[in-house]
Amino acid sequence: MAETKSSGPLAGLRILDMTAVVLGPLATQILGDYGADVIKVEPLEGDLMRANGAQRADGSTAGLSSIFLAINRNKRSLAIDLKAEEGRAALRRLVSTCDALVHNMRVEAIERLGFGYADVKQIKPDIVYCVATGFGQDGPGAARPAFDDVIQAASGMVAVSNVYAERPDYVSSLIADKTTGLALVNAVLAALFHRERTGEGQYVETPMLETMAAFVLAEHMGGMTFEPREGAVGYARLLQGGRRPMQTKDGWLALLPYTAEHWTAFFSEIGRMDMVEIAIDRTKRNRHVQELYSAMRDALERRTTQEWLATCERLDIPATRLYALDDLADHPHLVATDFFELHDHPAVGKIRMTRPPTKFGKTPAGIRRHAPKLGEQLSSEDGEVGFEDRAVDALMARGVVR
Numbered sequence: 017m018a019e020t021k022s023s024g025p026l027a028g029l030r031i032l033d034m035t036a037v038v039l040g041p042l043a044t045q046i047l048g049d050y051g052a053d054v055i056k057v058e059p060l061e062g063d064l065m066r067a068n069g070a071q072r073a074d075g076s077t078a079g080l081s082s083i084f085l086a087i088n089r090n091k092r093s094l095a096i097d098l099k100a101e102e103g104r105a106a107l108r109r110l111v112s113t114c115d116a117l118v119h120n121m122r123v124e125a126i127e128r129l130g131f132g133y134a135d136v137k138q139i140k141p142d143i144v145y146c147v148a149t150g151f152g153q154d155g156p157g158a159a160r161p162a163f164d165d166v167i168q169a170a171s172g173m174v175a176v177s178n179v180y181a182e183r184p185d186y187v188s189s190l191i192a193d194k195t196t197g198l199a200l201v202n203a204v205l206a207a208l209f210h211r212e213r214t215g216e217g218q219y220v221e222t223p224m225l226e227t228m229a230a231f232v233l234a235e236h237m238g239g240m241t242f243e244p245r246e247g248a249v250g251y252a253r254l255l256q257g258g259r260r261p262m263q264t265k266d267g268w269l270a271l272l273p274y275t276a277e278h279w280t281a282f283f284s285e286i287g288r289m290d291m292v293e294i295a296i297d298r299t300k301r302n303r304h305v306q307e308l309y310s311a312m313r314d315a316l317e318r319r320t321t322q323e324w325l326a327t328c329e330r331l332d333i334p335a336t337r338l339y340a341l342d343d344l345a346d347h348p349h350l351v352a353t354d355f356f357e358l359h360d361h362p363a364v365g366k367i368r369m370t371r372p373p374t375k376f377g378k379t380p381a382g383i384r385r386h387a388p389k390l391g392e393q394l395s396s397e398d399g400e401v402g403f404e405d406r407a408v409d410a411l412m413a414r415g416v417v418r
């Protein structure tokens with residue numbers, strides 16, 4: 017795809033992306049979608065997610081897996097050996113041109129390379145320096161490694177997601193990585209806004225465990241909210257109330273009467289006026305939620321999914337059939353809103369991507385640059401990002417860049 021000029025709200029900002037895997041790359045891609053110039057610095061072997069995910073059977077997409085393509089668009093790539101002084105010198109020159117640096121390396125590791133916050137601040141005093149860690153750096157887990165599975169288990173996510181399961185299992189999505197990635201975007205934007213107002217850069221940390229614990233406990237603090245505790249931890253309606261997809265005559269349905277009006281309309285529809293008396297009172301509704309869900313399950317089995325969807329539309333009750341991953345490309349709403357876009361990638365061919373979901377009325381986000389091959393921008397815009405043209409061949413010959 018031919019690159020188009022940035023029109024997003026972050027146009028004119030440059031982000032030095034030293035992240036890898038999923039959490040950091042997702043965050044920096046969003047910044048790129050919003051218009052920032054994102055320069056991804058990778059080790060010589062590349063981000064390991066280049067090899068994870070689906071690839072073409074003929075091997076033509078080596079280094080550009082489906083996951084890498086999904087979270088690394090709107091970036092340029094530089095592959096640098098940061099163990100070599102020449103590589104570190106080039107990165108220092110690049111740092112001086114950037115508004116923010118984002119990484120998810122262990123703090124001790126990046127400090128050994130000479131790119132901790134204190135070092136980077138000497139080069140660019142007003143830089144916004146953002147690090148995504150596994151555990152907050154002021155706690156005993158500061159130096160521990162962390163990945164999505166570990167944080168799902170440590171944050172309570174596995175526990176609340178397996179209420180009805182015979183054995184614990186992970187959520188089948190990299191939810192800790194992606195949720196923390198979104199929190200990291202917020203942190204970068206807030207720090208950049210502060211710099212815009214005051215001229216001050218700062219150190220920003222977004223830890224996975226603390227982010228996910230706050231995420232899970234938002235509705236599940238329950239009795240732990242109070243000191244001393246008052247009752248059980250957790251939101252009973254989610255953990256004990258039978259809240260799950262319900263079986264219809266020919267499939268499955270997600271249906272959620274939420275207001276008193278919804279509940280009244282539903283139980284009036286099925287002739288259960290005894291349930292209406294419970295449902296219209298919020299206190300009774302919460303106390304008897306299992307009975308309400310049980311009555312719903314019995315009723316849903318008597319009609320088809322499509323019949324219930326028509327009924328819910330008539331009654332204005334939120335509902336949807338269950339969509340499998342394979343179904344999403346044909347989801348009528350996503351099709352109508354052009355959520356999926358086809359692009360021609362010069363190395364991969366035609367690919368399908370999800371467009372940026374957020375819409376800006378004046379400064380639209382968009383896809384203007386394909387996910388890069390390893391080190392793709394080294395020769396095309398090298399002088400701009402810290403390399404002089406005449407030095408590139410020598411650095412390549414010595415294995416400092418590729």
